[in-house]
Amino acid sequence: MAKPAVLLARAVFPEILQLLQEHFDLRHNQADEAWTPQQLAARLQGCTGAFTTGSERIDAALLDACPQLKVCANMAVGFNNFDLKAMTAHGVLGTNTPDVLTETTADFGFALLMATARRISESEHFLRAGRWDRWRYDMFAGAEVHGTTLGILGMGRIGQGIARRGAHGFGMKVVYHNRSRLPPELEADCRATYVGKDELLRTADHLVLVLPYSAESHHAMGAAELALMKPTATLVNIARGGIVDDAALAAALRDKRIAAAGLDVFEGEPKVHPDLLQVPNVVLTPHIASATITTRMAMARLAADNLIGFLVHGKPLTPLNPEVLGGS
Ligand code: 8YV
Secondary structure, X not given: OOOOEEEEOOOOOHHHHHHHHHHOEEEOOOOOOOOOHHHHHHHOOOOOEEEEOOOOOEOHHHHHHOOOOOEEEEOOOOOOOEOXXXXXXOOOEEEOOOOXXXXXXXXXXXXXXXXXXXXXXXXXXXXXXXXXXXXXXXXXXXXXXXXXXXXXXXXXXXXXXXXXXXXXXXXXXXEEEOOOOOOHHHHHHHOEEEOOHHHHHHHOOEEEEOOOOOOOOOOOEOHHHHHHOOOOOEEEEOOOOOOEOHHHHHHHXXXXXXXXXXXXXXXXXOOXXXXXXXXXXXXXXXXXXXXXXXXXXXXXXXXXXXXXXXXXXXXXXXXXXXXXXXXX
């Protein structure tokens, strides 16, 4: 039987490329060319499967242009690049990569919080610029982390990982807000207290955003929300660009209405709002929260296993819209 045709839309580990080649008639993009949606659709012609990342938009226009497509396996836990409703309507399965990146991403969230609160990037730039001539009592004095109040907006698996790090490792008081409250045993494990969103914003010394991006969470942190935060507070976004209104945040940072921010994700990334590049009290990283070789390998492997599971064995591992699988 002919192998199913699959498109690997981005460069990946050679081991994953090889694994996919064993099972599929594989077209790949190891040169990691940036394709327009039209080029992506052209390369998908005749393919039943696609290995995608957060950079490839799978929407109704693409699905209309690629009627053979049956599955898109995203190498990401977030799937806001998928129009899942349109995929379901077209009978196309979507899969993501939950769990395998949780702890690594929570590590990074905490690292970014620490770097932001303790002004690590800003002070390194100062040193590299040759401006360090002597010690001073308040030089790069930052914010306390241990024993302060950690706020978490979005309390999924990664949010819980950050809560545990804060509560168990740094003796922080943890407050959180989420669409739904966690069961009591999970709250106890994370030593986290559920509060309303306004109370979260008002009480957090360090606020970490870990909620999924959707129409509802677009600009969930805008000027009005930033105004509720303490002027000494820090804000960390490891979730998605678009959850924070970057222009409003840059203004709040410039006017010292909050102390500092750490951002791994941006509205319209890889473009970064020019005003953010002008303020010193922000740590900026290029969407690397899950970037360790071990974790990226696990994510790529799970995405590949979803394609193999579905196209070869009829059973994907982590389906997002299992309703397209029918009764089986
Ligand atoms: C990915 C992420 O690196 O998993 C996610 O949702 O944001 C990152 O871990 C990125 O989306 C590339 O696919």
